[in-house]
Amino acid sequence: MSTNVAVIRFPGTNCEFDVVEVVQHLGASAEIVFHDEPSLGNADAVVVAGGFAHGDYLRPGAIARFSPVMDAVAAFAQEGGPVVGICNGFQVLTEAHLLPGALQKNAGLKFRCGFTDLRVESSNSVLTSAVTPGDILSIPINHFEGNYTCSLETLAELQSEDRILFRYVTNPNGSMDDIAGICNEGRNVVGLMPHPERACHDLLGSHDGINLMQSLLNAAGLSSVQGPS
Amino acid sequence: MAEQGLEESLHRELGLTDDEYERICSILDRKPNHLELAMFSVMWSEHCSYKSSRIHLKRFPTEAPWVLVGPGEGAGVVDVGDGIGAAIRIESHNHPSAIEPYQGAATGAGGILRDIFSMGARPIALMDPLRFGPLDDPRSRWIAEGVVSGISGYGNSVGVPTVGGETVFDECYTGNPLVNVLCLGVLPVERLVLGRAEGVGNLAVLLGSTTGRDGIGGVSVLASAGFSDEASDADKRPSVQVGDPFEEKRLIEACLELLDSNLAAGVQDLGGAGITCATAETAAKGGAGMDVMIAPIPQREPGMEPFEVMISESQERMLAIVEPANLAAVLAIAERWEIRANVIGIVTDTGRLRVLDEENGQVLADVPAKALEQDAPLYDRPRSAPADREQRQLESANALDAPADPGADVLAMLSDTSWVSSQYDHMLFLNTVEGPGGDAAVLRLKHPSTGLDTGRGLALTTDGNHLWGAVDPYRGGVMTVAESVMNLAVVGARPLALVNCLNFGNPEHPEVMWQLSESIDGLSEALLAFGIPCVGGNVSLYNESRGTDIDPTAVIGLLGVVDVLETPPPGVRLVEGGRLLLLGHTEAELSGSAWAALKGHRGRGKLPEVDLEAVAHVADAVRDLVIAGLVQGAHDVSSGGTAVALAEMAVRSGVGFTAARLADHTDLFAESSGRAVLCIDPEKLREVLDVLEERGIEHSRIGVAGGDRMSVKGQFDLGLSEVTARWTNHLPDALGSGTVQG
Numbered sequence: 001m002s003t004n005v006a007v008i009r010f011p012g013t014n015c016e017f018d019v020v021e022v023v024q025h026l027g028a029s030a031e032i033v034f035h036d037e038p039s040l041g042n043a044d045a046v047v048v049a050g051g052f053a054h055g056d057y058l059r060p061g062a063i064a065r066f067s068p069v070m071d072a073v074a075a076f077a078q079e080g081g082p083v084v085g086i087c088n089g090f091q092v093l094t095e096a097h098l099l100p101g102a103l104q105k106n107a108g109l110k111f112r113c114g115f116t117d118l119r120v121e122s123s124n125s126v127l128t129s130a131v132t133p134g135d136i137l138s139i140p141i142n143h144f145e146g147n148y149t150c151s152l153e154t155l156a157e158l159q160s161e162d163r164i165l166f167r168y169v170t171n172p173n174g175s176m177d178d179i180a181g182i183c184n185e186g187r188n189v190v191g192l193m194p195h196p197e198r199a200c201h202d203l204l205g206s207h208d209g210i211n212l213m214q215s216l217l218n219a220a221g222l223s224s225v226q227g228p229s
Numbered sequence: 230m231a232e233q234g235l236e237e238s239l240h241r242e243l244g245l246t247d248d249e250y251e252r253i254c255s256i257l258d259r260k261p262n263h264l265e266l267a268m269f270s271v272m273w274s275e276h277c278s279y280k281s282s283r284i285h286l287k288r289f290p291t292e293a294p295w296v297l298v299g300p301g302e303g304a305g306v307v308d309v310g311d312g313i314g315a316a317i318r319i320e321s322h323n324h325p326s327a328i329e330p331y332q333g334a335a336t337g338a339g340g341i342l343r344d345i346f347s348m349g350a351r352p353i354a355l356m357d358p359l360r361f362g363p364l365d366d367p368r369s370r371w372i373a374e375g376v377v378s379g380i381s382g383y384g385n386s387v388g389v390p391t392v393g394g395e396t397v398f399d400e401c402y403t404g405n406p407l408v409n410v411l412c413l414g415v416l417p418v419e420r421l422v423l424g425r426a427e428g429v430g431n432l433a434v435l436l437g438s439t440t441g442r443d444g445i446g447g448v449s450v451l452a453s454a455g456f457s458d459e460a461s462d463a464d465k466r467p468s469v470q471v472g473d474p475f476e477e478k479r480l481i482e483a484c485l486e487l488l489d490s491n492l493a494a495g496v497q498d499l500g501g502a503g504i505t506c507a508t509a510e511t512a513a514k515g516g517a518g519m520d521v522m523i524a525p526i527p528q529r530e531p532g533m534e535p536f537e538v539m540i541s542e543s544q545e546r547m548l549a550i551v552e553p554a555n556l557a558a559v560l561a562i563a564e565r566w567e568i569r570a571n572v573i574g575i576v577t578d579t580g581r582l583r584v585l586d587e588e589n590g591q592v593l594a595d596v597p598a599k600a601l602e603q604d605a606p607l608y609d610r611p612r613s614a615p616a617d618r619e620q621r622q623l624e625s626a627n628a629l630d631a632p633a634d635p636g637a638d639v640l641a642m643l644s645d646t647s648w649v650s651s652q653y654d655h656m657l658f659l660n661t662v663e664g665p666g667g668d669a670a671v672l673r674l675k676h677p678s679t680g681l682d683t684g685r686g687l688a689l690t691t692d693g694n695h696l697w698g699a700v701d702p703y704r705g706g707v708m709t710v711a712e713s714v715m716n717l718a719v720v721g722a723r724p725l726a727l728v729n730c731l732n733f734g735n736p737e738h739p740e741v742m743w744q745l746s747e748s749i750d751g752l753s754e755a756l757l758a759f760g761i762p763c764v765g766g767n768v769s770l771y772n773e774s775r776g777t778d779i780d781p782t783a784v785i786g787l788l789g790v791v792d793v794l795e796t797p798p799p800g801v802r803l804v805e806g807g808r809l810l811l812l813g814h815t816e817a818e819l820s821g822s823a824w825a826a827l828k829g830h831r832g833r834g835k836l837p838e839v840d841l842e843a844v845a846h847v848a849d850a851v852r853d854l855v856i857a858g859l860v861q862g863a864h865d866v867s868s869g870g871t872a873v874a875l876a877e878m879a880v881r882s883g884v885g886f887t888a889a890r891l892a893d894h895t896d897l898f899a900e901s902s903g904r905a906v907l908c909i910d911p912e913k914l915r916e917v918l919d920v921l922e923e924r925g926i927e928h929s930r931i932g933v934a935g936g937d938r939m940s941v942k943g944q945f946d947l948g949l950s951e952v953t954a955r956w957t958n959h960l961p962d963a964l965g966s967g968t969v970q971g
Contacts, residue, residue, distance in 0.1 A: 011482075011567060012475050014388030018659045021680060034565075052386040055475025111381045111652045142385075142654050195656075203662045203673060203797055 003028040003220045006043035008073065008089070010035040010053035010064045015086065015197065019049045022197045026210070028217050035067035045082040045126075045220030046073055048089030050142070050195060060088055060103065060145050061095035070096050082126035082219040083189045087143055090181075090191030099184055099191045100158070101150030103143075107174025111144040115205065117169035118180050118194060122162045125183040126219035127190040130211040137208035139194040141172060146193040148175040148182075158182055166192055188219070239263070243270035249606060256600045264584060264594045267536040268601060271502035272509060275770060278605035281736040282768040285749045289756070289763035295725065296762050302423060303344040303498060304414070305764025307726045309790055311683045313676060314418045316350035319411040319691075319728040319786045321769035325469045326408040330375025334408050335383035335472035339544050341412040342389060343498030346481050347547065349422040349488045350414030351677055353658055354670065355384050357394035357410050358691040358730070358784045359649070362403030362774070364963040369398070372406050374964055379472075380410075381652040386474035387481070391653035392661055392670040394691055395784075396646040396960075401695060405774045409730045409767075411691055411786040415677045420488055424497035426511035426519055426550045426576045431494060433508060433519060433574030434559060437480045437546040440504070441529030444470040444542025476545040476568070483566035484547055492559050495550040505539045505601070507548040508574060509582050513602035515550075518579035524587035525571045535593050539584060550576065612742035625834035626825035627818065631894050636945030638898070639876050640955050642823055642869040648960035662686060662797050666881070668716040668865050671791060671798055686791035688722030691784060693732075694868060697900075698781035699832035700821035702744040706751025706783055708836065711844045711902035712867045713787035714759055718848035719863035719905055720798035721855040722789030724759060727752075729766040729785045734778020736770045744781040745770075752783060758841035761787070780832070793856055802862040802882035803908050803934035809888060811871060811929045812921070813847045813904030814840070817895045823868045824898035837901045843927075844903030850926050851905050859917050862908035862934075871931075872897035872941065874906045879939050880956045885949045888932030889942040897944060908934050 005023045009016045009032050016032050023030040033040060035053075040046060053064035064070065070092075077083045077098055085093035093099045106112055120128060120135040131137070150158070155177060158164050166181040173193075181192025196209030240250040243266060253261050253269050261269060275281060291299040297314055298306035304318035322337025338355060345352045357380055362369030373396075384391045389412070426433065487493045495515070497507045504521065512519040523535050529543070551559050556572070563570035577583075582601060584594040597604075615621070632638050650665030663671035669690035674683045692713045697705030710727070717724055729752060734741040745768075756763055772779045791798075803809075819825050820834025854860050862882065866874045871891060879885055891897050909917050921928045932941075940946035 011479050012386070012388075014478070014657060017680075018657065021659055051388060052475065052478070055386060055473075055478070057475060111385060111654075113385075113654050113656065114647075114651050140656055142656065144385075198656050198659065201659065203794070204656070204659060205797070 003044050003217055004042055005030045005045045005047055005220060006033045006040045007031065008033055008035065008046065008048045008069055010067060012052040012055050013049050014051035015049040015195065018197045019047050022200045022213055025200065026213055026217055033069060035069050038068045038072060040072045040076055043076065045216055046076055048085040048092050050087030050089055053088055053092060061092035064092045065096040074098060077189045080186060080188050082216060084127055084216055085191040086195055086197065087193055090193055091145060093189065093191045098189050099182060100154045101148055103145045104147045104149055105145050106147050112172050113142045114140060116141045116172055116194060118166040119169055121164050121167055124162060125165050125187045125190050127212050127215050128165050129218060130215040136169065138199060138206040139196055139209055140198045141194050143193055146173045146175065148179040150176065161185065165190060240266060243267065244274060245270050249273060252606065256604060257596060262594065264536045264539065265596055267540055268505045268594060268596065271505060271540045272601040273605040277502050277506060279768055280605050281608050281610050281770065282745060284607050284609050285746050286766060288749055289753050291762050291764065293762040296764060297421060300763065300765050303347045305726060305728060306348060306421060307764060308418060309674065309687065309725065311676060312418050313674065314350065314416045314421055315687060315788060316345050316348045316414040316416060317726065317728050317786065317788050318344045318765050319409060319730045320767045321730050321732060322408045322410065323406060323732065323769050323772055326376050326406055327372065327404060329469040330372045331379035332469050332471050334376040334379030336470050336544050337408055337410045338380055338383045339472045339477050340500050341410050342387065342477060342481065343547060345412045345414035346484050347424060347496045347498045348416065349420040350416035351485055352389045352412050352414045353660060354413045354672060354689065355389050355391040355410060356670065356689055356691050356786060357391060358693060359394060360397045360399065360402045360407035360782065362398065363400050364398050366403055369403055370964055376406060376408055377649050377652055383472050383474045385654040387478045388657060390655050390657040390661060392655050392672065393665045393689065395693065396649050399695065401774055401780045403774045405772050405779060407732045407772065407782060409784050411728065413689060413788065417678045422488055422496055424511050425495040425515040426517050427494060427515040428552065429517065429576055429578045430553065431576040432551045432553055432556060432572045433576065434549045434551050435526060435546060435571050435573045436483065436549055436563060437568050438473065438476050438543055439527045439529040440538055440541045441543045442533060442537055442541065445537060445540060470542055470544045472544050479566040479568050480545055480547060483562055483568050486562050487549060487559060492555045493549040493551055497548045499546040499548060501542060503539065503541045509598045509601040511548065511550060512582055512598035518577040518581045518598055519574050520577055520583045520585055521574040522585050522588055526573050527569055527571060535584060610736055610742045611739045612746055613739040614743050615740050621833045622835050626820040626822065626830045629819065629825065629828050629830055635894055635897055636947045638824060638827060639872050639945060640952060641827055642873050643876055643952065643956040644959045645956045646960065648964060662794065663720055663800065667720065667801055669720045669722065671720050673794065684794060686794035688717050688720050688789040688791055689786065690716040691786045692716065693782050693784035695780035695782040696823060696826050696831060697821045697836055698748065698783060700834060701836045702781045703747040703751035704836040704839065706748045707755045707839050708902045709783060709785055710752055710755035710759065711839060711841065712865060713785055714844065714848050715865040715903065715905055717787060717789040718851040719855065719865055720791065721852055722791045723852060724761045724787055724789045726764045726788045727756060727761050727785055728764060729783060731766065731768045732772050732779065732782040732784060733770055734773055738778060741778050748781055748783045752785065755841060759845060796858065798855060799860045799863045801864045801878050803878045803884040803886060804861040805884055805935045806911060807861045807908035807934040808911055808914050808930065809886060809932040809934060810907045810909060811904065811931045812851065812907065812926055814843065814901060814927045815896060815899055815904065816901045817899065819895055819899055822870065822898055822900045824870065837899065839902045846924065847903045847905065847926055850921060850924050854917060854920060859909065859913050860907050861910055864906050866904035866906060867900060870898035870900050871906065876939060876952060878906065878908065879949060880953045884934050885936040885938045886932055886934045887936065887940050890929055890931050891941050891944060897941065
């Protein structure tokens, strides 16, 4: 059986088809899981895709965290299954307390869309095993609320535990410590604001996202062979 | 009696003339009641009926073998091969955006998305041609910032990328911005649906938002005619609607699911004139009638009058025509997507649109559906060329003094619009090969059902030039089409279909009607010459700034196909060491140019001659060279002439150039149609020149790309960094540093 990725779809999610396209392009299978599903089926990995879950009304992710599927995602993560939240998905994962911190409005109070250079800071996570610290990746951002913030204690933990996975080379949104992506203590739950799925095709200007998505599939493959540890 | 007087003049207050009122009486064979009068007044408004422009719009060429749906439906649809249809439409939201920029622009995007998915197509791209007053006017800055935020806030959230457009600032748009929006969708050809109410007994299901008192506009006069105690403050309510992109997103997904499952016989969006328009149109086009019930329509507030319910323009609503047997399945899909769904009507065979208070209840209105939809009067309003036209034609911009510092003029005409486009998601769906900032957007063409990449692409450009229109609306139209064709050629695309958004002044001014008519004829001449069908359009009249009509602004959207999309198009750029070629003929004529306007010379002289056959030859050659991979960089020559084209290629790539053979300011700034600048690898130069010579394409070797200066021998020599700074900072400096609420 090929590796199967569950792509979570809330009302208002809009990047789910893009993630499915890239996962399939890399030879794995993907299934869209609607927010009211209580189960992830036979998923080997989960992607919480970008968009505007529930319109981002109230606060991005604030309503989505209560969807039935999020209990299943939390349980999957608890068992060590690989979970990646991209953009709005990152916001959802912080609201669901699967990742620390929060994403506030961009400094400058403008939506920002465009390619951004990211520096890989750690290869020790389900999304970064196939890249090397110091690598510079060209990956698009697309957000209004991408300005990462957390308590100084949490920041110190993230730093000392090597849990900051990506930093912006040029900070586009005021994010604390230039943070673009982090992981949890187990290193199996990752959140990042940039969209690796948008950088997987030469026609689209960059293929730097492929190694990230491949890292996820590798982790998923391991989890499907070994079962969640 | 005061009341009697009010009663008699009510139709006038509603914007209907005495003749139109008589016409309604004769259609009904009696006097209309208030509800019927309200329904006629909105359906026969300029906005819905195109009564001033329809006789002219008929002159557009609309046919081609690949046209599946021409003008008159929610959107035009063309066959783009591989079983894929492309649906395209353009609209204006000028007046709402002048009053409330954010919501005006947001609801403009929302409305056009519904037009696209009502055809069964998934919207895949928006384009926003925008025109504002000058940047030194605080209110214009406030409007610009609000409009861009509105498009960003709605478009990004609803999940449709905005892949391009235009941003123009000019004094003629002070207080009257032009906010045009184009939407492109794709559908499997077999899913094509039309807004038709066919099948007696079929149900009309209202999907989406509640119906409120918003967007009732001028018809709110009915409220002050003593209809209701509670309605007395209705005229204080905003007549601009408020958008809810999340509702729209769910509505899109639900409607596409309905159509995928074959559960809807027809789908129609609710736009201008609300439920009245949607029910009358579907019934009339289906050759049927419809009974509409007020009671089951979810209302946003208590005490709404039937006329308010029937003409409300509340956003995010759709009407689906459903067979009774499919109703349960339709309601289940609506529930899954958390949208309201209520049966509000039933298709009849009477040909009449009846409004009832409830099922089998009291009949509140009873009119022929066709009369509302098709019997609006057609006006051939008086038109005449401006009295001083001949005199003005004699005043050529060629008589202006040559600039002492042409470099300064180049700088003054450069502006990077990425302040605007960086606020739009332009990458969603993984299609955007060339996004905002290029000559045309290029999108990968994937099959909408299977997702399979066809290896081909769609290209889209929007163009308009009011400075040309002000000199000569006819030839301005010709030149605009020529520009769009060249914009497609430089990205390797051939044109397929055009939509137009005709923004003009007050149609009661004979000069404005003349401009409109001339513009349509100019556009049509070029379309015929290029073999491009017009598949849809929009007319926005009464655009006036400080009591003066805006310059005629025909904005067009041109859709094309890239037959082989294996590498990105060369783009607006230079490559170190590349040889620069100027293709096409430059006529020594500066009238109507951006440079002339910079010198205060507008609306005078004559536009350059256009040889459409020569334009087509150049465009064909450029397209073939691009597809053959022989071109490193390519840019059409239009506003600002060859000098601005070269400068834009330089600042976008960070590579300078040294040019010659641009002997004077006319060579630098003239805007003759059918020209492009190409940057060619020296090793491929011979091959390219052979192609051009073989085809008899006029061309000139004008220089070499490279270095950190932009210089034209004998004209100017500018540091690339200085030019780039001006280009990059122009908009952020004006708009980024706070705006004033006007």
